[in-house]
Amino acid sequence: MSEHTTLRMEGILKEFPGVVANDHIDLSVERGEIHGLLGENGAGKSTLMKVLYGLYSQDDGDIYLDGERLDLESPQDAIDAGIGMVHQHFMLIPRLTVAENVVLGEREPATAFRSDAEGSWLPATVRNNSLVQSLAGQFSLGLDVPEQRIQDLADQYGFDIDVSAKIWELDVGQQQRVEILKALYRDVDLLILDEPTAVLTPTEAERLFDSLERLTDEGLSIIFITHKLTEVDAIVDRVTVLREGQNVGTAAVSSVSRADLAEMMVGREVLFDIDREAVDLGDPVLRARGVKATDNRDIEALSGIDLTVRQGEIVGIAGVSGNGQKELAEVMAGIRDVTAGELLVNGEDITGAKPKTFVDSGVSFVPEDRLQYGCAEDLSVMHNATMKDFRDGRFGDRPFLDYGELREYAETLVEEFDVRGVSDVTETNAGDLSGGNLQKLILAREIYRDPDLLIANQPTRGVDVGAIEFIRETLLEQRKAGTGIILLSEDLDEIFDLSDRILVVYEGEFVYETTPAEADRERIGLEMTGGDGDDETVASPPQSGVTQEGES
Numbered sequence: 001m002s003e004h005t006t007l008r009m010e011g012i013l014k015e016f017p018g019v020v021a022n023d024h025i026d027l028s029v030e031r032g033e034i035h036g037l038l039g040e041n042g043a044g045k046s047t048l049m050k051v052l053y054g055l056y057s058q059d060d061g062d063i064y065l066d067g068e069r070l071d072l073e074s075p076q077d078a079i080d081a082g083i084g085m086v087h088q089h090f091m092l093i094p095r096l097t098v099a100e101n102v103v104l105g106e107r108e109p110a111t112a113f114r115s116d117a118e119g120s121w122l123p124a125t126v127r128n129n130s131l132v133q134s135l136a137g138q139f140s141l142g143l144d145v146p147e148q149r150i151q152d153l154a155d156q157y158g159f160d161i162d163v164s165a166k167i168w169e170l171d172v173g174q175q176q177r178v179e180i181l182k183a184l185y186r187d188v189d190l191l192i193l194d195e196p197t198a199v200l201t202p203t204e205a206e207r208l209f210d211s212l213e214r215l216t217d218e219g220l221s222i223i224f225i226t227h228k229l230t231e232v233d234a235i236v237d238r239v240t241v242l243r244e245g246q247n248v249g250t251a252a253v254s255s256v257s258r259a260d261l262a263e264m265m266v267g268r269e270v271l272f273d274i275d276r277e278a279v280d281l282g283d284p285v286l287r288a289r290g291v292k293a294t295d296n297r298d299i300e301a302l303s304g305i306d307l308t309v310r311q312g313e314i315v316g317i318a319g320v321s322g323n324g325q326k327e328l329a330e331v332m333a334g335i336r337d338v339t340a341g342e343l344l345v346n347g348e349d350i351t352g353a354k355p356k357t358f359v360d361s362g363v364s365f366v367p368e369d370r371l372q373y374g375c376a377e378d379l380s381v382m383h384n385a386t387m388k389d390f391r392d393g394r395f396g397d398r399p400f401l402d403y404g405e406l407r408e409y410a411e412t413l414v415e416e417f418d419v420r421g422v423s424d425v426t427e428t429n430a431g432d433l434s435g436g437n438l439q440k441l442i443l444a445r446e447i448y449r450d451p452d453l454l455i456a457n458q459p460t461r462g463v464d465v466g467a468i469e470f471i472r473e474t475l476l477e478q479r480k481a482g483t484g485i486i487l488l489s490e491d492l493d494e495i496f497d498l499s500d501r502i503l504v505v506y507e508g509e510f511v512y513e514t515t516p517a518e519a520d521r522e523r524i525g526l527e528m529t530g531g532d533g534d535d536e537t538v539a540s541p542p543q544s545g546v547t548q549e550g551e552s
């Protein structure tokens, strides 16, 4: 251990029924470093960090911070010790403001009750009474929110958020920044970031990296969980790789290549290139004409979208988050109403129909927010795997569903899509799966039914390199089988690697169309941020029957 070591985790063991999530893991972090934590989905990263944040108690092992042994029974203990954590899934209260969320949990008594409050209408003797203080602390919701201080903090890190806005008014990227702000607000020495950039745009991520470097310059240590090896190169000093609950190595980033890291993670070589064969295009599976829709705040989010997707075609939608992608995906999947326009699936007009009609018409949907829309966390893997198809007669007639068939179907999905961490499909709940494995389960459910139209919003977000390879190949196979796919992704490389056509969406409209073979990345980047004033708009769908050959 060096004199700079701030955190030492020794022999951490954490077991769940049927799974050893952390198998005697050692981890040490130096003061002022950004320490990357890598590993496949389900390797045990989040569990280890939840132990460190007092959310889980370890079955064995010790944690030392600055030489002092910590006994963490709750996140409050961790925060008191100077450890902050930003989770993979948001833990914000939608109807409260940003500032209220930031102070939430602080339980600061209202001004009148504060012992240091000047001008309180309560006499100091009453205010300072320990019983009054304890009651005020218990019952106050922290409504005295130092909004200006929080706004200053947000501005200082370039977060571009109005802290008086309500959480539900913000897009996912902004909500993520609130989570980070919340941790920064509590003076932490060690900050755990669990895939913090998963929902940020590349520019926002850059800005975050600048902020993180400023923080480490001030002596803060950061543990940074990520699946993106480019991020490891960009900001991480040292990296620890976990595999199947064990530490398989810690190294200085400068001494290992990306391919080395990928191999350490998955235990085999990972192909970064993908082979996209030419596929004959068939009939249109989707025709959207003049589609308009509003967002959750009732503000127009889609301003007249025309989109045709043919059998065997992947249409990639590129754009900076918050430009209508979420609404576009939800409208096409039938879970958001259109305010104008029409939607034809396989030639049939299903505008305004119920979501079930979309499902029955062969539409599959992989939503961006897998916990909110993708699954029922408290239901089993089996229920989640079959929830779209249990009505179609294959599993017997309700109320006499054949549970044996349902179980078998779910087990097939788990096996074919390599969903890990499932001890029994009827007993493991979807909410117990690691983020990436849950994503694989949702993809399995949506793809295995062999849809005519698949809408995939950020399908590889939060999944490991091995699984990304698998998901991309699966999407290409599905395309070959004749499915029309709308791929929404903030990862431009993914759009380039998979798409036959690329559409750039900006402020609810398609502003540019190209193909991977002809694309000019700079132009795409420009169009994504509002363009150069050039009036060129979307051309009609390609008339040729054959897509371009992949360029990779």
Ligand SMILES: Nc1ncnc2c1ncn2[C@@H]1O[C@H](COP(=O)(O)OP(=O)(O)OP(=O)(O)O)[C@@H](O)[C@H]1O
Pocket (backbone or CB within 6 Å): 016, 017, 019, 020, 021, 039, 040, 041, 042, 043, 044, 045, 046, 047, 048, 420, 421, 422, 432, 433, 434, 435, 436, 437, 462, 464
């Ligand atoms: N609350 C829980 N109950 C049961 N099993 C769990 C629970 N939390 C995690 N696990 C299991 O422990 C293992 C490690 O999961 P963990 O979430 O730590 O992985 P991870 O490396 O963070 O994965 P990802 O990159 O997908 O987020 C997985 O097999 C997971 O299914």
